[in-house]
Amino acid sequence: MFAAMSPAVAEAPLDKVSFGTNWVAEAEHGGFFQAVADGTYKSYGLDVTIVPGGPNANNRILLIAGKLDFYMSANTLQSFDAVANNVPTVAVAAVFQKDPQIFLTHPNPRITKLEDLKPLTLLISKEGIAGYFQWMKSELGFSESRVKPYTFNAQPFIVDKNSAMQGYVTSEPFVVAKQAGFQPNVLLLADYGFDGYSTLIETRRDLVDRKPGLVQRFVDASMIGWYHYLYGDNKPANDLIKKLNPEMTDELLAYSTGKMKEYGIVDSGDTIKDGIGAMTEARVASFFDKMSRAGVVKRDVDYRKAFTLQFVNKGVGVDLRPKK
Template sequence: MFSFFALAASLVFAGCGRSDNTVTLSKSEEGLTRLVMQSDWFPQAEHGGFYQALARGFYREAGLDVTINPGGPGSHVRLKVSRGDADFGMLRSDDLAMSVAQGLPLVMVGALMQHDGEALLVHADSPVRDFADLDGQTVMAPLSMVWVSFIQKKYGISFNLVPVQYGLASFFADPKLVRSCYLTSEPFFAQQQGVPVRALSLIDADYDVYSGLIARRELLRDKPEVVRAFVAATMRGWEDYLTGDPRPADELILKSNPQMSQAQLDYSRAAMIKHGIVKGFPEKEEALGAIKLPRLQHEIDRLREFGALDKNVRAEDIATLDFLPEAARAASAH
């Protein structure tokens, strides 16, 4: 598992997270406040709201000059935001809880996704029908993922964990292999190759986390109006991307990521809508951007129960509702 202790130590040596740090943000020639947003992966539909806000001028209307830094296997979002190389970033709420427990000065200021789309991909004729069936299987997944130990402890099972490979060749070649996936991505590639598959969503194992929009504490303290403006423009971008014409964002994504295709963007956007990944489900009183602190606390309690988190962290320690647009803040209270 990735060493959060090592990361926290690197921040200490870098002089980050001290309460006497004062945040200063530069201005463009047009007087716009410059901000850097660090994404968690290469440009894709899962970043559509950011690119829509950029392409449609929502950030500019809010007085912001935003640069979106693409991520990848070594994006180190938590490190870059903590030390100020980026002003905002994307981070799952389970990873955020672990990071804050280790002393990183990070706070979630909005939920980019109400439900994380992490799942396990199996071949259609695999005997694995439920998570308990993973006992004794070989599972390919990122070694740092918190859900790995959660699943094994919850179901009283053990499986052979192997490092994930960023491609599906090994999965296609081995009908017994179980692989971590994202509901908006790997099933698409399997479909393109004509390989029948099924996906077990981690939500069905009661492992339901947010994908959060994070910032460092000093930025919230020193530039609250900037944080509020960025959150509002980003949520506006997501609403427009999912319910309006996604082509402005798609054009930027395709330009920024030559490996992306329009077919994949279309599939991923449809999957996000179908599974309620970004906006959640109205019948559950979920809404774009909303953070339900009791749900977040339940997630933290489960992490502690299954030994993934050894420090007592409260939901209020890792998230705030203060910068949400009014509609999202109201939904958070239900």
């Protein structure tokens, strides 16, 4: 049997690729870990090393410095910021069609929409105040006088029924339910017009110019990984996530994945036809208009330089979505 093997059919060497995430390993990165764990990247000729982020890591700097090939950026605002500061990076795919940013409130039948939060104390991080809250002020008339610092500790929210706390739909409601024993109300900012993309794949412009085929293979394989993670056997990815992040639990992984599916965070809207990772210029333009009106980005920034549609909207993997 082995004598039948010939050099002509021997495996070609894999292209080594490094990909930095923006936080410790978690379900919100699941598709990338899935593509490593189930061999999808390898089938696309890639040997991918995922470099987890965390409180003491700055993988975006490593991307810019050429130490990483790809980076998982948090949201479209980072892409605009790169253009404004002449940073030579570009977004090549948007894994999250909806930003998972939410506000949580105590159970209250009178709170049914985002505007109902105006009388409450709002617990918001520094980054949140500089970003999405400026949109809330500009578009919805919120006041900064209601804001108190959020220190990523749920206790101040839990003890104050007249407060609302920022979070991600995939994690903080789970944490609060565990700690406080009640199911919080959840309001997703994306449902009220906060229409930026989240969890984007960024790379350097020079890599797009020099190795577009490599970029295409990484994008395509990553999106296949996301289909497998959401709709297939995601145990290989979750085992890898838990190995890299021992504090992660099966319960939270299942919760986060379920919420991504329930809210259409990854697979909804344009992805139904165009595939996970889809982007449109209209969406980016809409978000840029809102953020510039809110004073978060300057009007003279050329938002078209923040992204490219060269590698997405090709329907890669749509046949892997379960038929209803």
